[in-house]
Amino acid sequence: MVRVKNPEVLRNQIMNHPIEDRRIFSIAAHIDHGKSTASDYLLRRAGLMSDEDAGLKVATDSDDEEQERGITIFTSVVNLSYEYKGKEYLFGLSDTPGHISFTGEVSRALRGSDGALILVDALEGMMTQTETNIRLSVGEERCKPVLFINKVDRLISELKLPPSKVFERLDTIVALVNAEIKKHAPKEFRKEWQVSFQANSVAAGSAKDGWAFTLDILKEKEYTPTVVFEHYAADDRAWLRDNLQLDDALLRMIIEHLPSPDVAQKYKIPHIWKGDLESEAGQSLMNCDRNGPLLGMITKIFIDPKSKRPTLIGRIFSGTLRNSDSIYLLGRKENIRIRRLGVMEITDILDVPEIPAGTLFAVYGFICPSGESFVRSGEEIKGFEEIQYAAEPVVSQTIHPKSPQDLAKLGEVVGQWVMADGTATFRQDPESKRYVLSGIDPLQIEILVSRINEQIPIDVSDPVIVHREFIDRPGENIHAKSPNGHNRIILRIEPLEEGISELIKSGELTMDVDNRQRGMMGRDEGGWDVAWGRRMWDIEEGNVLIEATRGVQRLDRIQAYVISTWRQFIAQATLAGEPVHHTKVIITDATVHTDPAHTGSTQIFTMTNAALNISFLTADPHLKEPLLNIDIKTPNTYVGDLTSLLSQHRGMILDMDGDNIETKIKGRIPTAETLELADEIRSATQGRGFFGYEFSGFEQVPQAIEAELISQIRERNELPPEPPTIATWARFIYKRQ
Numbered sequence: 003m004v005r006v007k008n009p010e011v012l013r014n015q016i017m018n019h020p021i022e023d024r025r026i027f028s029i030a031a032h033i034d035h036g037k038s039t040a041s042d043y044l045l046r047r048a049g050l051m052s053d054e055d056a057g058l059k060v061a062t063d064s065d066d067e068e069q070e071r072g073i074t075i076f077t078s079v080v081n082l083s084y085e086y087k088g089k090e091y092l093f094g095l096s097d098t099p100g101h102i103s104f105t106g107e108v109s110r111a112l113r114g115s116d117g118a119l120i121l122v123d124a125l126e127g128m129m130t131q132t133e134t135n136i137r138l139s140v141g142e143e144r145c146k147p148v149l150f151i152n153k154v155d156r157l158i159s160e161l162k163l164p165p166s167k168v169f170e171r172l173d174t175i176v177a178l179v180n181a182e183i184k185k186h187a188p189k190e191f192r193k194e195w196q197v198s199f200q201a202n203s204v205a206a207g208s209a210k211d212g213w214a215f216t217l218d219i220l221k222e223k224e225y226t227p228t229v230v231f232e233h234y235a236a237d238d239r240a241w242l243r244d245n246l247q248l249d250d251a252l253l254r255m256i257i258e259h260l261p262s263p264d265v266a267q268k269y270k271i272p273h274i275w276k277g278d279l280e281s282e283a284g285q286s287l288m289n290c291d292r293n294g295p296l297l298g299m300i301t302k303i304f305i306d307p308k309s310k311r312p313t314l315i316g317r318i319f320s321g322t323l324r325n326s327d328s329i330y331l332l333g334r335k336e337n338i339r340i341r342r343l344g345v346m347e348i349t350d351i352l353d354v355p356e357i358p359a360g361t362l363f364a365v366y367g368f369i370c371p372s373g374e375s376f377v378r379s380g381e382e383i384k385g386f387e388e389i390q391y392a393a394e395p396v397v398s399q400t401i402h403p404k405s406p407q408d409l410a411k412l413g414e415v416v417g418q419w420v421m422a423d424g425t426a427t428f429r430q431d432p433e434s435k436r437y438v439l440s441g442i443d444p445l446q447i448e449i450l451v452s453r454i455n456e457q458i459p460i461d462v463s464d465p466v467i468v469h470r471e472f473i474d475r476p477g478e479n480i481h482a483k484s485p486n487g488h489n490r491i492i493l494r495i496e497p498l499e500e501g502i503s504e505l506i507k508s509g510e511l512t513m514d515v516d517n518r519q520r521g522m523m524g525r526d527e528g529g530w531d532v533a534w535g536r537r538m539w540d541i542e543e544g545n546v547l548i549e550a551t552r553g554v555q556r557l558d559r560i561q562a563y564v565i566s567t568w569r570q571f572i573a574q575a576t577l578a579g580e581p582v583h584h585t586k587v588i589i590t591d592a593t594v595h596t597d598p599a600h601t602g603s604t605q606i607f608t609m610t611n612a613a614l615n616i617s618f619l620t621a622d623p624h625l626k627e628p629l630l631n632i633d634i635k636t637p638n639t640y641v642g643d644l645t646s647l648l649s650q651h652r653g654m655i656l657d658m659d660g661d662n663i664e665t666k667i668k669g670r671i672p673t674a675e676t677l678e679l680a681d682e683i684r685s686a687t688q689g690r691g692f693f694g695y696e697f698s699g700f701e702q703v704p705q706a707i708e709a710e711l712i713s714q715i716r717e718r719n720e721l722p723p724e725p726p727t728i729a730t731w732a733r734f735i736y737k738r739q
Contacts, residue, residue: 009352012083016345016354016361019092021290022262024360026094026317028077028111030139031121032129032694033099036152039209040121041097043249044082077107077302079315079346079362086257093256094345094362104446106425107302108135109389110372112143114301114317114362116270117260119252120149120179124171124206125156127666128178130633130694136179140195141186142390144270148204148255149179149197155208158234161663165228172199172206188269203259205251213242214251263360264290267319275319276510277384286320292358296321296329296378299386303372303422304346304364310457312369312418315346317362319386321378324356329376332385338376341367371421388509393697395427395440396628396673398468399447402436404459412437415457419450426450429573440468442697444677466718467674469711470583470626470700471575473497477621479590482613483736484605488595489560490736491609495617498546498584501527506544513541534588540565542572546586556594556601563606564589571614576726577623578712579719583700587614612734619728625708625715626700628673631656633666634683636691641665643686651675652704670698 029037082093096111098104112118118139122132139145157168180196187195197203199217207214213230220227223245233241271279271287278284286294302315323329325343330336344351346364357363375385403412413430416437420426426441441447444465451462476496483490502524505511511523517536524535533550539561540547547568551557568587575582595601632653636644638660644667645655653671660666671679676695683691703711713723 008083012081012345012352013354015083015090015092016081016352017356017358019090021264021292021360023090024092024094024262025117025256025260026115026263026266026360026362027117027119027256027260028096028098028108028115028139028145029119029121030098030108030112030135031152032123032126032131032135035121035123035126035129035132036209037121038097040150040152040248040252041078041095043209043212043247044093044095044252045080046249077111078348079111079302079304079364080348081345081352081362084253086253091257096362105131105134105138105393105442106391106423109138109142109391110301110424112138112145113274113299113373113386113389114315115143115145116263116266117256118145118147119256119260120147121152122149122175122179123156124151124154124168124175125160126635126692127171127175128182129635129692130631130696132179133182134696136182137186140183140188140191144188144266144273146191146195146259146261146266147179147183147197148259149176150214150252150255151175151204151206152209154206154230155211155234158231165231168231169227176204188273191269201259203255205255207246207248207251208242209248211239211242212248213239213246214248215246216251216254219246219251219254267360271319274387275384276387283320283383286359290360291320292322292360294320294359295381295383296323296327296376297383297385298323298329298363298376300370300372300374300376301389303369304349305418305422305453306349307453307456311366312422313346313351314365314369315362316365318357318359320359322356322358323363323365325353328379330379330381331370332375332377334370334374336370337379338368338370340365369418369421372424388512389424390508391425393425393442394628395425395442396468396697397443397447397465398438398440399451399465400436400438400463401451401454401460404461408458412454412458412460415454419453423450443673443695465677467628469578469580469628469703469715471577471580471618471623472583472626472700472702473585473618473621473623475622477617477619480613480617480620481736482609482616482731482734484600484609485734486600486605488597488600489605489609490591490593491564491589491613492591493587493589493610493613493617495585495587495614495621497621498544498586499528502546502586503544503584506541506546511541513538539589540568542569543581544584545572545582548586548588550588551591554592554594556596557592559598560592560594560601560606563603564610566603567607567610568614571611571618574719575623576615576618577625578715578725579721580625580715582618583626587617609734612731615726616728616731616735619726625703625712627703628700629670629698630673630676630695631698632669632671632676632693632695634669634691634693635664635666636687638663638665640687640691641667644683644691647679647682647686651679 031037078097080095084091098108098111151172157163183195184192202216202218205214205216267290268288283295297320298316298318300314300316304313325340328337328339344353344364351364373389377383403409416428420428428437428439430437477494479494481492521532521535524530525532534548537549539549572582648669652675653669655669657668683693
């Protein structure tokens with residue numbers, strides 16, 4: 003439990019502090035680069051931790067599993083009050099995870115932030131997840147960056163580098179960070195958001211030893227950078243901790259370089275909100291107006307490890323949220339009454355009567371998916387754009403309650419955890435009744451399964467890699483009939499145009515978009531007939547169902563059955579029972595019997611399922627596998643062993659760069675080959691190799707192994723060993739007499 007030093011003072015600041023003296027930011031870095039250790043010093047400065055505990059307690063890693071594993075799993079949120087140069091500042095800080103498994107936590111934290119404190123390990127340098135975090139920060143969520151180069155002590159104590167080599171390494175890291183910022187920042191900020199020692203937007207130091215400096219701090223104290231080397235040589239880390247305090251350097255950068263909410267929202271809002279900026283709501287959002295219409299977003303769901311009680315955390319972008327309010331969830335189309343309102347202090351809520359725009363908040367009493375937008379009940383305002391995640395769910399496990407009576411409850415529990423983490427998905431297999439839980443990688447699934455098992459004892463399968471089924475060309479128009487012969491449908495499946503796929507992925511094209519606008523999107527990005535976009539029936543997992551018939555009577559009667567069948571097909575396609583990847587299905591004609599008794603779900607399912615599978619088989623279907631970019635830094639001695647190891651795992655070397663000490667290897671490797679790879683890399687480098695992953699995308703499985711892999715996946719999915727053929731559904735093909 004975090005003890006707020008003066009709760010009444012903080013409560014008053016939350017409600018009344020000047021907007022220009024607020025900062026909302028996330029700390030982001032590759033795993034083990036020191037985010038949570040650095041956060042300790044900010045907590046100490048705010049009076050929430052003793053001097054002795056700072057750097058050791060890692061207070062934001064409050065969860066038992068985080069402490070046991072020594073990594074951050076869940077974003078921790080804390081509100082802090084500081085005095086700097088005689089002025090009070092209010093911080094909303096989010097300490098985010100650094101492992102690829104929990105990238106979704108980073109994306110959600112950055113949505114509610116205006117700035118990002120990027121940490122880089124001086125020894126490991128830029129890693130894959132560092133690059134991802136910079137892209138998410140400056141590109142996806144418009145968060146201005148500052149940089150802390152941590153663990154400089156390792157260059158001095160472990161590598162025993164002279165000052166000139168240390169400074170050279172720090173300059174190299176700054177240059178690499180700036181290259182990523184330039185690549186991803188909005189055009190108008192590519193220069194302004196560059197970081198540098200000269201501008202005092204870069205600090206260097208050691209969170210473990212509690213010191214850091216910016217150039218202006220050295221200048222004020224009349225030190226030179228070599229003072230650090232002198233005190234390490236004398237084994238006097240205490241002097242560094244007392245005279246170059248880490249929190250002082252971080253505070254200066256955050257206060258002087260990161261924007262206040264009213265400044266940040268002027269460029270952040272046009273990127274994340276596609277409403278009318280000239281409207282009352284638009285102007286209130288742009289100006290972060292506490293007196294305007296209410297619009298907020300849920301960016302995190304904190305589920306207490308002990309009570310399992312969900313607390314929803316988010317940000318108010320416009321208006322003021324009060325503890326007496328009823329709010330309307332725009333995505334779920336549901337009115338909710340606030341039961342408890344406040345701000346999060348790591349694991350506890352500090353109750354606050356009202357939360358104004360430009361502030362993080364916490365509410366208790368209901369649950370909804372993270373990423374949900376809300377307004378005050380009775381108001382009509384467009385919600386925010388969906389949060390874009392850096393990875394897709396490609397690893398699955400089936401779970402089943404040990405007691406059959408817990409089957410329904412299991413669905414509720416899994417649903418709660420999936421709402422908390424939008425990068426995970428689950429579905430129930432209609433035959434086995436088992437739940438299939440999917441996530442980014444085995445660690446994410448392992449954590450979710452562990453939490454679910456605490457609430458309901460479950461049996462769990464081994465993790466499996468989820469592939470995608472795709473087509474190379476349009477399938478044939480298939481005219482299928484229902485088993486009773488009274489209903490017919492004509493449809494075909496085609497690859498989905500890249501432009502349409504991007505619109506769906508970005509959240510711009512959804513079923514909530516106006517029909518006319520969908521029609522124009524389809525025409526402009528896909529070359530479609532305008533009517534296709536207007537008459538779209540559904541979008542599911544990046545696939546589209548289009549109704550393009552003319553004059554068909556009673557079609558609405560079977561619409562729900564057709565959509566349900568199509569969704570099942572999308573989830574479990576023909577080759578191996580894996581999800582379908584980027585297709586569109588076009589219904590061109592249908593016949594629906596006049597008597598509802600002849601148009602039941604079984605009749606329509608069988609007919610539609612046959613048409614989908616047959617058309618899919620005529621479209622040259624293949625299997626795709628997920629790939630990861632892998633980034634390895636290793637002493638030069640082990641380069642040969644690592645390149646051989648990657649080759650054994652079907653990996654591809656994309657680039658190698660290094661100096662006379664270490665080599666950086668960039669490559670790409672199938673996700674299926676990484677399940678045991680971590681241990682193999684550690685063994686091959688005697689624990690001296692650092693590595694990270696980033697989701698790359700899907701590529702077609704090599705032809706030489708495709709047939710065998712399909713057979714293995716079918717066996718895993720409890721399907722007959724041989725894939726079906728057109729003959730499997732031939733009896734449902736309609737033939738004119």
